[in-house]
Amino acid sequence: MRRRDWPIAADALPPLLVLALAGWLLSWLFGPWGWVLPAGCALFVLYFFRDPRRRIRGEGKDLVAPGDGVILSIQRVEEKEYIKGPAIKISVFLSLLNVHVNRCPIAGQVEYSRYQAGKFIPAFKSHASALNERNYLGIRTDTAEGHKILLAQITGFLARRVVCWSRPGDRLERGERFGLIKFGSCVELYLPAGAEVLATEGMKVKGGLDILGRLP
Numbered sequence: 001m002r003r004r005d006w007p008i009a010a011d012a013l014p015p016l017l018v019l020a021l022a023g024w025l026l027s028w029l030f031g032p033w034g035w036v037l038p039a040g041c042a043l044f045v046l047y048f049f050r051d052p053r054r055r056i057r058g059e060g061k062d063l064v065a066p067g068d069g070v071i072l073s074i075q076r077v078e079e080k081e082y083i084k085g086p087a088i089k090i091s092v093f094l095s096l097l098n099v100h101v102n103r104c105p106i107a108g109q110v111e112y113s114r115y116q117a118g119k120f121i122p123a124f125k126s127h128a129s130a131l132n133e134r135n136y137l138g139i140r141t142d143t144a145e146g147h148k149i150l151l152a153q154i155t156g157f158l159a160r161r162v163v164c165w166s167r168p169g170d171r172l173e174r175g176e177r178f179g180l181i182k183f184g185s186c187v188e189l190y191l192p193a194g195a196e197v198l199a200t201e202g203m204k205v206k207g208g209l210d211i212l213g214r215l216p
Contacts, residue, residue, distance in 0.1 A: 009101055009180060011163060012049035016042055048182075051101045056175030056208045061143055061215035063105040063195070064175055065205040066151055067187040069094040071212075074201055079190050082112045082138035082150045086193035090212055092205060093186050100180045102153060102187055103207040104139065104172040106215070111148075112138030113168055135162040137178060147215050150190035153181050175208035192216065 019038045026034030058064045072091040079087035094100055114136045133155040141147045153162045164179035172178055181187070191197075194216035199205065205212065 007051060007053070008046055009049040009051045011180065011182075012045050015045050019045065048096075048100065049180075050099060051177070052099065054175065054206075054208045056103075056173075058106075058174055058211050061106070061141075062174075062211045063149070063189070063191065063213045063215065064103065065092060065199075065207050065210045065212050066105050066189050067092050067094055067100070067102050067205075067207045068098040069187075069205065071199055071201050071203045071205060072186070074197060074199065076193070077190075079150060081114070081136050081152075083148045083190055083192065087150070088191045088193060088195055088197060088213070090189045090191070090197070090199060091186055092189070094181065099207065100182065100185065101177050101207065102151070102179045102181070104174060104176045104178050105149065105151075105189055105212070106139075106141050106143075107174045108139040108141040108149070108172060110137060110166050110168050110170045110172065111140050112136065112150075113164065113166070115162070115164075133162060135164045135179070137164060137166060139172065141215065143215055145215070147192050149192070150188075151178075152188040152190070153179060154186040154188065155181060 019042045023035045023038035069092045072093045075089045077087055077089045116134050135153045137151045139149050141149060153164065155162055161182045166172060166178040191213055196214040199212040
């Protein structure tokens, strides 16, 4: 099911309701000043869960960024989770101030999904990818070759929850929202070994807008 084009992710509703209740209770105890802290927290929640509408770029075999942030590393690895072979891993670090909604890099069908519990090491650390809590999403692309790509949502020191809205059997369009990570994190994109990489380390990217690579 496609996510609605709301400017704020629906996942913001539960914390906003809690803050509204807290504000009501504090105002009953302390008067209008009781709303100050809950209102400030509510503004942060609205800012963090913002989900701007975007005109998705790319066509054909182009792969757009799965999230906003900075490219930490680009590595050739042996991917054992879904691709099960040589792959290129592009790691994007999302700071506390970035948009945290994750987007699908290319059109395809979700074939694989797995959640793994783990630690909460700062997401910019190189070993966070192997040790932190994460969620994997494997996608078979709509291209004639039917390539496999893998996405990994990884928590960080402040990020304590991975949210994935997609399940095996779902079909995703390029740039379609598939989940989010709360409060600072990393999202990794694994490409087939023969893919062309168009991004560079240290590059600032925006989900659905910047093209990171192209399938062979």
